[in-house]
Amino acid sequence: MQIKGYFRSGVRPLPAPFVQAEVYLPRLAVRGYVDFLIDTGADRTVLHSCNTIVLGIDFRRLRRSTLEEMSGVGGSSKYYREDVQLTFIDEDGNLHRFSSQIYLAQKSNPNTSPPSLLGRDILNLCSVSINRQSGEISISPIMAERPEAQPRLLP
Amino acid sequence: MASATTEVSWEKRTGGKEAGEFKRYIGDRQFLESLREELLNKYPEQWVAIYTRELVASAKSLPMLVKLLEQRRITPSKAAIDFLTSRKMAMIL
Numbered sequence: 109m110q111i112k113g114y115f116r117s118g119v120r121p122l123p124a125p126f127v128q129a130e131v132y133l134p135r136l137a138v139r140g141y142v143d144f145l146i147d148t149g150a151d152r153t154v155l156h157s158c159n160t161i162v163l164g165i166d167f168r169r170l171r172r173s174t175l176e177e178m179s180g181v182g183g184s185s186k187y188y189r190e191d192v193q194l195t196f197i198d199e200d201g202n203l204h205r206f207s208s209q210i211y212l213a214q215k216s217n218p219n220t221s222p223p224s225l226l227g228r229d230i231l232n233l234c235s236v237s238i239n240r241q242s243g244e245i246s247i248s249p250i251m252a253e254r255p256e257a258q259p260r261l262l263p
Numbered sequence: 264m265a266s267a268t269t270e271v272s273w274e275k276r277t278g279g280k281e282a283g284e285f286k287r288y289i290g291d292r293q294f295l296e297s298l299r300e301e302l303l304n305k306y307p308e309q310w311v312a313i314y315t316r317e318l319v320a321s322a323k324s325l326p327m328l329v330k331l332l333e334q335r336r337i338t339p340s341k342a343a344i345d346f347l348t349s350r351k352m353a354m355i356l
Contacts, residue, residue, distance in 0.1 A: 114292075114293070114296070116296065117299070118299075118345060118346075120351065120352070120353070120354055121351040121352075121353055128285075128288065128289055128292065130281075130285060138340075139340070140338070140339070140340020140341060141285070141288045141340060141341060141343075142340075143292065145356070147356055149356060150356065158325065158346070161325050161326060161329060162325070162329060162339045162340050162344055163339075163340045164329070164339065164340070180356065181355045181356065182355075195281075195285075197278070197282055197285045197286065197289070201277075201278035201282045201286070202275055202276065202277055202278060202282075203275070203276045203277070203278060203281060203282060203285070204273065204274075204275055205273065205274050205275075205276065206271055206272070206273050207271070207272045207273075207274075208270070208271040208272075209270075218324075218325040218346070219324075219325075219346060220352075222354060222356055225356065229271060230271065233271060233273065249273055249275075
């Protein structure tokens with residue numbers, strides 16, 4: 109029961125590991141599919157403009173009180189925090205749903221926007237395997253091995 | 264500053280209709296990836312949308328593509344969408 113990812117080239121010179129999830133933002137009643145770059149360098153899972161536009165996020169409904177500054181290689185940016193349900197599908201058609209929080213980037217040019225990122229807030233709860241040579245990417249929620257697991261606080 | 268902790272819970276469900284729709288989306292993405300070079304030749308520097316293994320819209324801007332999809336009564340976030348360009352840009356995230 110592994111969640112399978114894929115390698116995408118697109119605008120990048122080297123293929124990058126992606127995985128699909130259904131994103132549901134309950135407060136905004138927004139739902140849709142997002143292809144996330146699997147990013148072990150990201151502390152948080154974030155949505156960038158290429159996806160917030162497609163999801164139809166109404167930025168007037170986002171709360172300024174949730175704005176948080178995050179730093180990256182290109183400098184720091186502010187992101188809105190929202191509760192989220194991220195659902196992945198495994199090879200057997202089972203759905204794996206993480207209830208967490210996600211960070212929405214402020215508006216930018218989607219043509220040059222980075223992809224949305226699946227960060228360690230989710231990845232740390234999974235076993236992740238990325239093998240470019242075989243072309244295989246697999247993600248297994250570690251929590252799946254402990255069905256009694258309760259919500260956890262990540263450091 | 265980012266908050267220090269994030270509460271995360273996980274649950275597993277069996278598929279059903281929700282899984283069927285999810286698989287359809289994954290198939291559309293695979294379809295787009297398999298046709299990427301061909302589409303790039305036909306629609307350079309454009310956004311394209313695939314839905315049920317069919318190219319349903321193309322546009323020079325993402326907001327315009329979203330409008331075209333809505334006019335066709337296709338929920339944009341259910342379609343596989345990408346920007347096609349031959350310009351390679353290295354990204355360090």
